[in-house]
Amino acid sequence: MVNTVILIPSHLRATRLPNKPLLLINGKPMIAHCWQRAIESKIGDVYVATADEEIVKIIKDVGGKTILTSKEHKTGTDRIYEAIEKNFSEKPKNIINLQGDMPNIDPLAIKLLDKFMKNNSYQIATLATQLNSRKDLENKNIVKVETKKEIPINNFSNALDFFRLKNINQANFYYHHIGIYGYQYETLKKFISFKRSENEIDRSLEQMRAMDNNMSLSVGLTNSYPLGVDTIEDLEEIRNIMKNG
Numbered sequence: 001m002v003n004t005v006i007l008i009p010s011h012l013r014a015t016r017l018p019n020k021p022l023l024l025i026n027g028k029p030m031i032a033h034c035w036q037r038a039i040e041s042k043i044g045d046v047y048v049a050t051a052d053e054e055i056v057k058i059i060k061d062v063g064g065k066t067i068l069t070s071k072e073h074k075t076g077t078d079r080i081y082e083a084i085e086k087n088f089s090e091k092p093k094n095i096i097n098l099q100g101d102m103p104n105i106d107p108l109a110i111k112l113l114d115k116f117m118k119n120n121s122y123q124i125a126t127l128a129t130q131l132n133s134r135k136d137l138e139n140k141n142i143v144k145v146e147t148k149k150e151i152p153i154n155n156f157s158n159a160l161d162f163f164r165l166k167n168i169n170q171a172n173f174y175y176h177h178i179g180i181y182g183y184q185y186e187t188l189k190k191f192i193s194f195k196r197s198e199n200e201i202d203r204s205l206e207q208m209r210a211m212d213n214n215m216s217l218s219v220g221l222t223n224s225y226p227l228g229v230d231t232i233e234d235l236e237e238i239r240n241i242m243k244n245g
Contacts, residue, residue, distance in 0.1 A: 009076035010100035033103030041110035049083035099179035106224035128175035
């Protein structure tokens with residue numbers, strides 16, 4: 001059995017930032033940066049799952065592997081599931097779903113998730129980092145995760161909720177959620193069997209499908225602070241960050 005495989009779902013139909021994966025950062029398409037970070041984690045094979053030939057060409061040009069999927073998927077997890085079903089007769093033990101819009105994610109953060117998955121019983125695992133300020137907590141473009149217990153660095157705790165904006169419970173703890181997920185094949189298959197929940201649609205957060213169906217999400221705290229690129233302002237910020245090393 002293959003131990004861990006990383007899949008990066010990617011498509012060109014983002015409404016807020018069209019053709020996002022193709023946008024250049026330091027002269028290289030964003031999706032190529034994300035693929036490179038996954039490769040640098042050195043934990044297993046990396047595939048980009050996409051319906052778009054333009055993305056296929058970019059990844060092939062840098063020596064990567066791609067899996068062509070349907071154009072009809074509503075979420076990255078649905079795309080990942082099709083890729084696993086179509087291309088793996090022997091299912092991987094652990095699957096990491098890495099979003100294709102975090103070009104500066106630290107490979108060590110990916111390794112932290114993989115280590116947890118290999119050494120613990122879990123349903124879905126994900127990562128978070130510290131919020132920089134109260135302003136981040138009030139920024140609807142930053143996805144937050146809420147926990148009952150404070151999470152020490154490089155440790156994991158169970159998520160209570162994921163949200164963009166909400167009234168804060170002062171007794172709980174809040175972190176900046178990072179768009180990366182880990183699961184075993186059977187958990188992925190179970191997740192896909194559920195209909196999209198109202199919270200998933202309303203919040204535009206696919207992890208709510210799991211929460212609303214009583215699946216537990218383990219959240220690990222990392223020092224990595226990857227910027228998810230959703231707007232032109234995010235793009236300019238990440239260009240400056242990566243330009244300055």
